[in-house]
Amino acid sequence: MNLISVFTSHPFFEPLAEHEKAYLARHALVRKLAREEYLATQGDCWPYLFLILEGEIEAVKVSTEGRPLIVTTFVSGDIFWGPAFFEADLPLPISLEANQPTTVVIWSRSTLDPLLAKGGIGWALARLMLRYMLRANVLLERLAFQPVTARLARLLLEHFQSTESPAIPRTLTLDDIAARIGTTREVACRSLYYLADRKIIDVTRTELVLIDRESLIQLAGET
Incomplete structure (x- = not known):
């Protein structure tokens, strides 16, 4: 893959001169990750x-009790970093796990230091940090103030909106659902069948079928 062309079309690298993009390409570590x-x-x-x-x-994020919470998902084009990128010896508060075959480009802090000192991508990095803080604030508000059924409804809406079909395969296990909405497997199961009992969705062994979209939207707190 031509990394220079990737940098040219990515807003984070826009402030860089051509020789700086070439420097990043030379020092990039490309890593391919399998699912999980x-x-x-x-x-x-x-x-x-x-x-x-x-x-x-x-x-x-894994709690002290061993319960996982999927804080966010980074997709193609996203940039992120470990806390030790800014402050040595700070531990990573989350694990970074590929949920499908994934290719990433990695740079160390020492590699990026000369470019950060010039301020161009330093400002872009500060703007990214603000976006992630706002994203984290939304997650915290949902976990703190939305009941589990509302969080489940929002998750299901996101999956139903990704397809034109009213039915989606059950690719998410109960453990996956629990990790995404911040609850236990048992509560996720009860919430799923709560929606089924009210004829909002139908739950089969292989798929979920959307019956009443408007009720699901209202339950999720969408407008």
């Missing part, structure tokens, strides 16, 4: 920044 392979794990001191070329990476 970790780029880095919670607790690592990981002083790197990565760009996703293709695929997806989930940020997974």
